[in-house]
Amino acid sequence: MIIKINGKDEAIDKIKNIFELITHKGLSCEKIVVEHNFSIIPKEEWEKIVLNENDNLEIVSFVGGG
Amino acid sequence: MIIKINGKDEAIDKIKNIFELITHKGLSCEKIVVEHNFSIIPKEEWEKIVLNENDNLEIVSFVGGG
Amino acid sequence: MIIKINGKDEAIDKIKNIFELITHKGLSCEKIVVEHNFSIIPKEEWEKIVLNENDNLEIVSFVGGG
């Protein structure tokens, strides 16, 4: 299954939902925000959102800024 | 007949159109602009515009400004 | 005996030296400076300086200044 993560197409297997993806990628849940098909997904719903072919995911976090 | 000229009600008699009013008031035609009921009236039409009760006339001209 | 103190002539009696004058005037010895006939007189010598007719005394102290 191909989904777009942060602007890049990526093939993922055996990953069903956002929570699994985040875990698989080794990201810390606490400080990131996820947008799924242009909707922001609260952390508590990450397990519920099933990923489908061509989904668009944005995973963002804070960096230094003025 | 009462018409409003430059914001003030004024009783006028025997004056039928804008041209007559301007002439009657002793104003120089060349350098003034007349708005009749919120429409600008070109000088060549001043004779055609018949004045009616409660008409609103604005007569303006240039002054110093920055 | 007339002596000039801070620019003003003053008649003084029964006062022999600078120390007596300062005491008589009720000035605090510690924080003033005395010039006698244009010579600065150290405190320890105030008793030794005998005042004479027409002597010039300047008695100064610190005030606020920038």
Added chain:
Amino acid sequence: MIIKINGKDEAIDKIKNIFELITHKGLSCEKIVVEHNFSIIPKEEWEKIVLNENDNLEIVSFVGGG
């Protein structure tokens, strides 16, 4: 005979006075000033000043300046 001209020693022959030197050097008389042994020499006296061994001559003129 060696004389110092503008800080440099120079051997001159057959030149007797300042006027001859100036002429010999091809300088325009009008716009230069000559100092001979630290005295300014008016143009009209250039012929009178006989040059001697070790004389010091300064020949100056105007240049651009602010």
Added chain:
Amino acid sequence: MEDFLKIAGHKIKNRLFIGTGKFASYKLMKQALETAGTEVVTVALRRVDIESKKDNILDYIPKNCILVPNTSGARNADEAVRIARLAKASGCGNWVKVEVIADNKYLLPDNLETLKATEILAKEGFVVLPYMSPDLSIAKRLVDRGAAAVMPLGSPIGSNRGIKTKELVQILINEIKIPVIVDAGLGKPSEACECMELGCAAVLVNTAIAIASDPANIAYAFSQAVSAGRLAYLSGIPTSINQAQASSPLTGFLREND
């Protein structure tokens, strides 16, 4: 060198624009305009006072001048548009200085309403010169919507405080393609000169000339200063340095090695 400011097909030689408000008399105004040799003057539009007829200001403005009615008194875009149309109906041309002011203390322009009025009037064929608060994002939009020039303020109208907005005005000059004309606040010829050195296309001066004890003299001074600043801009302003550089030869006098 032929150097003209071109706006709407006109070639303007004198880059000092003069406002006609506040002169003690039309006669003094006329002298000032003539002495300065100005080619662009602003006027305002007001109700005729029917009871006390006054001289007509237009009789005192040299015939070769471009007349630029302003929309002073307008508090929003609609009022500015109405004034502009009335002014145009006078037959004195189609230039207009859009001036929409909501603030009575500093008489600062309302950039948003100014933008709206500019768009409407430019579409109707006016040559629109909007008085504005210097802001690049608004200036770019004014360009897009058809302004013929932008007129940022130097400091509040009539304050004679000079070009206090230099930083932002310089950015406008660098970044937009239409003429930048500093309007308002210039109190001294040196300030007008500095504006021109920065690269302004022109300046508009009113109060500093009108209320001077000798308007014609000061108008002439402004005119010279504007010309000087323009010439310096065209010739290139030298950069400044922190140390000194001798203007006389650096050799010591009557010494060898300095």
Added chain:
Amino acid sequence: MEDFLKIAGHKIKNRLFIGTGKFASYKLMKQALETAGTEVVTVALRRVDIESKKDNILDYIPKNCILVPNTSGARNADEAVRIARLAKASGCGNWVKVEVIADNKYLLPDNLETLKATEILAKEGFVVLPYMSPDLSIAKRLVDRGAAAVMPLGSPIGSNRGIKTKELVQILINEIKIPVIVDAGLGKPSEACECMELGCAAVLVNTAIAIASDPANIAYAFSQAVSAGRLAYLSGIPTSINQAQASSPLTGFLREND
């Protein structure tokens, strides 16, 4: 209006003095002097280079100009006096700009040696214009000892930094009776204009003109700016205010009560 700067019996109309150093050629210098219409020019004195004869600078200076030799290169009063006497012997008049510099980085004048040289030369009948660091106590002494004018620096020579000493120069203008002529550091016509508005009697510009790509143009610009600033000074500079004052009538347009 007849407005002349009077120094030593001369009536000087053009208040832009020009220094002749650093021009790329005497021809360019001549054009600049003529275009500006300057009436007072400074020159320096140096040893003739006997090997390579050059054109004489005096042939390129308009005949109506007052020639003011400077004492550049002098490091103390004695050297300045020696240079001044040599210059006078050239037959080009008795004016001299006393310039004694001990500091090689900023080329700042040595006020004490300048004072000494001024006194000596004034007694010998020179018309002495001392280049100085702006300081009222020294300026007063220069007046007492016969200076014909004082020439405080605006900023270091050749720095093009403008009139950075305004506060002190203004005090000189207010407090001393002889002409105050800002010398050194002026880089732009607007700065020269501002000096004149402050009440300076004249300004002396060299580097900003000499090293410009087109010296004649920029000289003309300076000349105009100086004239403009002088006229403004004579006419009275308006005061600045913190708020705005309308230049158009304050009545709202087509409204009764504003």
Added chain:
Amino acid sequence: MEDFLKIAGHKIKNRLFIGTGKFASYKLMKQALETAGTEVVTVALRRVDIESKKDNILDYIPKNCILVPNTSGARNADEAVRIARLAKASGCGNWVKVEVIADNKYLLPDNLETLKATEILAKEGFVVLPYMSPDLSIAKRLVDRGAAAVMPLGSPIGSNRGIKTKELVQILINEIKIPVIVDAGLGKPSEACECMELGCAAVLVNTAIAIASDPANIAYAFSQAVSAGRLAYLSGIPTSINQAQASSPLTGFLREND
């Protein structure tokens, strides 16, 4: 004296806000934030770089700080709104610095898009601090549409040029009711101090601290300067005069009549 800046129910004691961009390391940033004792810091939001995990910036920001995500990178109101919502979803609060920039050279804010984004976000309950070009007409609208403060620029971001927009910022301070916080361009503590003396409610500094050789030191210096300026503002700034007024007694020393 208890003097707090109150925004959205928060009482902020330290009026130096610090931006977190451009620090050489999070460790240096942390030292600077702690040394300054700042209570409000800005951060940006960016895509996680999945390949190279980095430390999380939030671990280096003191817990008592109010976090203000900015919308940098947004080129219009819609993008700014999207960024703000994402930032809020992080659970770090509902403050946002709206920053919409269309110009890549001077990074000047787009006042119109900023206004739109402010309106939308304020309605959604954000505490909105819009970065803006100083313009009273826009500032008044920002107030009307719910901004918690306005953040006019002092000079372009990262330029260290100081408060070049003083004239316009002072007018904002005088005329609008919400806090005015100068953001961008401050390069020196004295400039931050001056902003506070003018009556700014706070200043935001980033570049001048982040790129300093010793960020903690300079952060502390800014913090002191801001505190000093605030105290001076509250105590009243003395007016300046043109002449002198003796600070020592004016009687001459040992003389009668002076």
Added chain:
Amino acid sequence: MEDFLKIAGHKIKNRLFIGTGKFASYKLMKQALETAGTEVVTVALRRVDIESKKDNILDYIPKNCILVPNTSGARNADEAVRIARLAKASGCGNWVKVEVIADNKYLLPDNLETLKATEILAKEGFVVLPYMSPDLSIAKRLVDRGAAAVMPLGSPIGSNRGIKTKELVQILINEIKIPVIVDAGLGKPSEACECMELGCAAVLVNTAIAIASDPANIAYAFSQAVSAGRLAYLSGIPTSINQAQASSPLTGFLREND
């Protein structure tokens, strides 16, 4: 970091010197001195008023302060020397601020008489701090003749006009080896801060503190501002640039190629 100003063997931590003139009461003065934590204070010497005894000012000056009598009232070097000797005889130390003023309007120092008095007093073992008009040639001589520091004016005494002599003061800082202490004219903490950023060793403030409605508050503000400016100077002031430099990451948000 241990950073002391060393003068005559003393290590001075607080670089805000305070003058004691013009306070409404000695009590208010004491509060200001204590709150600021100042270590160097100036006083004047005057004839005792024998008829109406007043408190002694020395009782209100913290014991750890270095007392610096000034020579105010002196109109020439001899008078200054006489005052200095009298002050020293008080037993309060051997520091003296030489202040010779001949001009009653701007209270500007007489650099020549100041130089003479400095030479005499330094030879007698005084620690001499001369108040001066900023001029490099005089400052160098003051160094040669034994001054412990130089105290150029920022603007006229009591004028609160700030550091109007920046150009010349900066040159003093760059070129002379002894401490440069700006004295006179500073009206706001930001101005004191700026002096320190330029590299001044200290500043002396009197009027701006003494006549404030709350002297202790404003004294504290000055003290903080001086400390901030010093720290910034030691840490290095960043250079300013003409364009902007992003403080947030320059990648657009959620876009690939920006």
